[in-house]
Amino acid sequence: MDFTAGVLLWIECLVGLSLGVTMLGVLVQKLRGSKLKLPPGPGAYPFVGSFPQLGAVPGEPAHRMFKRLEQKYGPIVFMKMGSCPTIIVSDSETAKMVLKDQDNLFASRPSLSVGKYLGFSYTNLVWTQMGDHHKLLRKIYTTELLSPKRVTQSHEVRENGIRTTISGMLEDSSNGKPTNLTVELNNLSLNNLLNMLLGKRKGEMLGGVSLSMEELKDLVREAIELAGEFDYGDYLPLARWLDLTNFIGRMKKTQQRMRVIAGKLIEGHRQQQRSGQQKESQGDLTLLDVLLSLKGDCALSDDAIIGVIFDMIIAGSDTTSASADWTIAELMANPHLMKKLQVHIDSVVGKERLVKESDLPHLPFLHSVIKESLRLHAPAPLGVPHCSVQATKLAGYDIPIGTTVLINLWALNRDPKNWLNAEDFHPERFEENDINLFGRDFTLLPFSSGRRGCSGMLLGFTSIQLIVATVVHAFDLEPYGMQASEIDLNHEKPGLTMLRAEDLVVKASPRLPLHLYDNLLEIKDHQL
Numbered sequence: 001m002d003f004t005a006g007v008l009l010w011i012e013c014l015v016g017l018s019l020g021v022t023m024l025g026v027l028v029q030k031l032r033g034s035k036l037k038l039p040p041g042p043g044a045y046p047f048v049g050s051f052p053q054l055g056a057v058p059g060e061p062a063h064r065m066f067k068r069l070e071q072k073y074g075p076i077v078f079m080k081m082g083s084c085p086t087i088i089v090s091d092s093e094t095a096k097m098v099l100k101d102q103d104n105l106f107a108s109r110p111s112l113s114v115g116k117y118l119g120f121s122y123t124n125l126v127w128t129q130m131g132d133h134h135k136l137l138r139k140i141y142t143t144e145l146l147s148p149k150r151v152t153q154s155h156e157v158r159e160n161g162i163r164t165t166i167s168g169m170l171e172d173s174s175n176g177k178p179t180n181l182t183v184e185l186n187n188l189s190l191n192n193l194l195n196m197l198l199g200k201r202k203g204e205m206l207g208g209v210s211l212s213m214e215e216l217k218d219l220v221r222e223a224i225e226l227a228g229e230f231d232y233g234d235y236l237p238l239a240r241w242l243d244l245t246n247f248i249g250r251m252k253k254t255q256q257r258m259r260v261i262a263g264k265l266i267e268g269h270r271q272q273q274r275s276g277q278q279k280e281s282q283g284d285l286t287l288l289d290v291l292l293s294l295k296g297d298c299a300l301s302d303d304a305i306i307g308v309i310f311d312m313i314i315a316g317s318d319t320t321s322a323s324a325d326w327t328i329a330e331l332m333a334n335p336h337l338m339k340k341l342q343v344h345i346d347s348v349v350g351k352e353r354l355v356k357e358s359d360l361p362h363l364p365f366l367h368s369v370i371k372e373s374l375r376l377h378a379p380a381p382l383g384v385p386h387c388s389v390q391a392t393k394l395a396g397y398d399i400p401i402g403t404t405v406l407i408n409l410w411a412l413n414r415d416p417k418n419w420l421n422a423e424d425f426h427p428e429r430f431e432e433n434d435i436n437l438f439g440r441d442f443t444l445l446p447f448s449s450g451r452r453g454c455s456g457m458l459l460g461f462t463s464i465q466l467i468v469a470t471v472v473h474a475f476d477l478e479p480y481g482m483q484a485s486e487i488d489l490n491h492e493k494p495g496l497t498m499l500r501a502e503d504l505v506v507k508a509s510p511r512l513p514l515h516l517y518d519n520l521l522e523i524k525d526h527q528l
């Protein structure tokens with residue numbers, strides 16, 4: 001989130017307007033504020049709130065900026081985004097109060113424009129507010145879409161997906177070319193989700209309708225990009241009204257495209273169902289089939305179905321590939337750990353076949369490596385904002401109703417109070433200390449916790465493990481055009497998902513018998 005450019009612009013616009021009412025604002029603020037004991041923070045001006053006080057550095061990701069605030073004010077910081085009260089929580093004790101002890105009060109979402117447009121009037125899971133619709137969607141996710149059984153049933157999608165990537169890497173290697181692993185993993189992750197949701201392409205047909213995969217991917221990228229943008233209009237009414245960056249205009253256009261394209265896919269699947277084309281087994285059902293077969297109280301409107309489809313793609317695609325990318329970069333920067341992991345995988349899988357998902361439970365060191373990577377590089381560093389539905393107290397401070405709550409998961413997972421040598425990549429720490437990754441131990445929260453915790457954590461964790469294990473088992477990797485010690489592990493691109501600042505470009509050398517890779521080319525033809 002790059003605050004500075006926008007903030008300066010808006011301050012210029014607003015200063016004139018705000019001067020006349022500043023005195024009144026200050027007076028009202030004092031009268032209201034005097035009664036409340038708010039957490040410490042940078043203070044706020046009328047209208048623009050704390051934006052000018054944040055000391056934002058151009059290009060600096062928000063989780064790092066909030067870390068600086070934590071260092072100055074402590075683990076709960078109060079600020080105002082425009083007129084919207086906001087707290088940033090950075091330690092495990094307070095996170096536990098928000099996500100567990102008072103989960104019922106903090107589990108709603110603020111009404112942001114991204115939820116209105118890309119979340120189809122807040123009907124998708126990520127942006128829907130607390131209540132019956134949220135409960136229904138969570139139930140559909142946990143029992144129908146991403147239950148452990150459904151995730152296991154779809155293992156072939158992911159195994160075939162990574163084999164296609166491996167095959168492409170072998171082709172690059174045979175041609176003496178480097179592979180841009182960041183780009184490959186990103187494509188892989190998106191393909192896997194689209195395959196799970198919609199099924200395989202038959203010729204130019206996707207889910208039974210004539211729709212090019214490129215058209216769909218283009219739309220998905222557009223939606224992911226918009227979802228990661230920071231909209232000042234959510235906090236500054238004048239900015240919303242002027243919409244100088246045409247954010248609302250762009251979102252409306254994307255929403256319209258989502259409706260048209262997803263509408264075609266839904267209609268195509270309905271036609272297949274009507275014409276009695278039965279899938280052979282449960283494993284052949286796409287997630288869209290499952291969504292369309294929901295009946296009675298569980299049945300969803302077409303808009304809600306479109307919301308769920310894009311929910312999964314936006315929340316699940318970049319997070320998974322970014323995490324695999326960070327993990328492989330860490331392993332390359334720590335060659336002794338790469339070697340240790342390769343020996344570990346060889347000891348379970350051997351060198352005469354590729355890794356399968358059924359191997360994963362037998363690879364404890366791989367678990368530790370991924371856990372450590374998720375600890376240091378939380379792919380969703382600030383999660384998704386929560387919102388309080390009632391005035392309450394937190395660690396002795398007053399929290400007004402309607403306060404936006406951001407948990408700085410990135411800072412929390414690196415808290416030196418909980419982790420020895422917290423900034424070091426040291427997977428062995430989990431061999432001595434088996435801390436839960438899925439929200440039970442509040443010292444490690446890459447997926448957050450509670451009723452708003454990530455609904456795709458099992459799928460995400462399984463996918464990352466399979467990708468990393470298959471790539472490092474199949475290839476020795478060297479960074480292209482730099483030394484391993486020069487791999488940058490300390491800079492991220494600003495945005496919703498924490499991507500490495502630089503692409504990971506590698507020289508891959510096969511380490512398994514070549515006939516194993518030859519077989520892969522057949523699979524490649526069937527992929528999206």
Ligand code: HEM
Pocket residue numbers: 125126127138311312313315316317319320323378379380382383384385386409446447448449451452453454455456457459460461464
């Ligand atoms: C490494 C992979 C992933 C990470 C680190 C991750 C992390 C997160 C985090 C931190 C949140 C916010 C929780 C909160 O508001 O407190 C979240 C929410 C969510 N995630 Fe994930 N996620 C990952 C993969 C996935 C996948 C694969 C899917 C689905 C295909 C998914 C679907 C969702 C959904 C639907 C929500 C919203 C839940 C709600 O509001 O009730 N995520 N995720």
